[in-house]
Amino acid sequence: MPDDPLSLTFAALADPTRRAILARLAEGEATVNQLAEPFEMSLQAVSKHLKVLERAGLISRGRDAQWRPCRLETAPLETASEWIDRYREHWSGRFDRLEREIRRIREGNQHD
Helix, strand or coil: CCCCCCHHHHHCCCCCCHHHEEEEEECCCHHHHHHCCCCCCHHHHHHHHHHHHHHHEEEEEEEEECCCCCCECCCHHHHHHHHHHHHHHCCCCCHHHHCCCCCCCHHHHHCC
């Protein structure tokens, strides 16, 4: 698996469980036990998902005595969004040109 930040972000986001964990963390900090509650999987399995998210920089874990809250880190999501936006603009321009060409062809056929 590549180690560049964007690849790590997209790989982490590819899993629906990890996306659900991020959605929960968007509401505020949570412990591993709190994050595991809605899933029918072991704490160990949830911890593996958290390690993937942490490696991608999407979450961080604090230390407050015995409580280790997880929190969402948005910078990698912003970077991914910027990358997607660049290609959205590129493809949007292509689709606009395609639409104009289709309209031109249709208008040309109507005059025949």
